[in-house]
Amino acid sequence: MSPLSALVLQASGLHRSTAVTALHHLGYSFLSEVSSNAFALDRLRSQGGVHLLICDVRIDPVARLEFLQTVARERLAHGVVVSGEMAPGTWSALAHLLQLQGMKVFWLGNEAATLERLRALLADFQPREAQLGLPLGESTPGEDGETTNLPARGQLRAYLQPKVCVATAQVYGFEVLARWQLEDAGVLSPDEFLPGLRRAGKLDGMLFELMSQAVEALRAQGNTDLKLSFNLEAEQIAQTGFAATVERTLHALRIDPRRITFELTENSPLHAPSLSLENVLRLRLLGCGLAIDDFGCGHSTLQRLMELPFTEMKLDRHLLADLNNGDPRRLIVLRNALALGRKLGLRVIAEGVENAAQLRQLQQLECDCAQGYLFGRPMDAGQVGSFLRGGPLRLQKLEAVQAIRPA
Secondary structure, X not given: OOOEEEEEEOOOOHHHHHHHHHHHHOOEEEEEEEOOHHHHHHHHHHOOOEEEEEEEOOOOHHHHHHHHHHHHHOOOEEEEEEEOOOOOOOHHHHHHHHHHOOOEEEEEXXXXXXXXXXXXXXXXXXXXXXXXXXXXXXXXXXXOOOOOOOOOOOEEEEEEEEEEEOOOOOEEEEEEEEEEEOOOOOEEOHHHHHHHHHHOOOHHHHHHHHHHHHHHHHHHOXXXXXXXXXXXXXXXXXXXXXXXXXXXXHHHHOOOHHHEEEEEEOOOOOOOHHHHHHHHHHHHHHOOEEEEEEEOOOOOHHHHHHXXXXXXXXXXHHHOOOOOOOOHXXXXXXXXXXXXXXXXXXXXXXXXXXXXHHHHHHHHOOOOEEEOOOOOOOEEHHHHHHHHHOOHHHHHHHHHHHHOOOO
16 A cells, blocks of 8 residues: 555645644655645646545635535545534535545544544544546436426416514515416416426426516515525436526525525435535525425435435424324424424424414424414415505404414
8 A cells, every 4th residue: 555645625824734743643644735626636636636635614615515526526535534614514414425425524623633633533544545537427317208298378477475483473584386377367286287397307497487586576575685495306406516507596686595495305315315415515505595394294304304404494284283182292293393403403484384273382382483374375476565565464364463472
């Protein structure tokens, strides 16, 4: 085996010097110190890779993610010690992503890479020869050639359903849902047209059209604060460059990514896991939120929570159904789901709130947010202005909700 080699990608200073000194003591005789991703890649490629990479991800995190992806694809390092964290909750997703591509991953956190710390981290690390130019293959879904069965006439319309803070009953955002408006004024539900769009490969086009309609609806009211959430399907985030396309779309719409949340159903399996994780990480690094939807209705809930950097947990409506029928088991499940969300630092949103009794129970349990017919049904984007200005229906619902708020 050739002498151990390492590269430290970190801004110059005491922490970098400490890491280099520690690596020398651990037997790494070929060391490189660089401050930029470009120099690091040039050095790695020119010397055929290294056994160990130390990388600080706090500086320009999106670029650092791309750098680490390139290193993993080209097998330019056998192991990587990650310093810092790109965004809260992203570490486990980053580690899983790189491990899927064959890298050993160690987290240093915000500590200095001292000899004692590195020796403990790398105790079981047995570096092999770094090999350049062996990218891992990745497959993505393709067209199946089936007929699309799209509606012949009409157009896609964005329908918005309000989301409220449980404690105050104030609207803080909307979930954006897809409807197909027929020329005869009829409206098709997603079950009637989504399969056709999916087979035609038009899910992304639908998403970006919904984003455009919803953003413009709020902008027309002079609102720049309310948040918007959109549903994503597993095959969408398994596409190369999906997150980059979302970034360009948000830039074109002139909307802060921090106002956008993407919802993933908890029981839909990830396609092409490494690509999916890369896209999810990029969306989070842009500032977008990520919600686990329909929590409590599937089988992979806890695994999905550990794999992906969620910021929100949406409780499935079935957890609230018949909540006040005296069944203690249902209340225990709901209470523990809320506690899990809090422990993970997630905003918890209860779906399917239809009556005052459910809302009162959520207030007692100190649930963060809620969504359901009690606060408003999905409405055409053109009706949002009237709703926000406090039309008769809005005032009636708001007064009813506020009347049952605890003193």
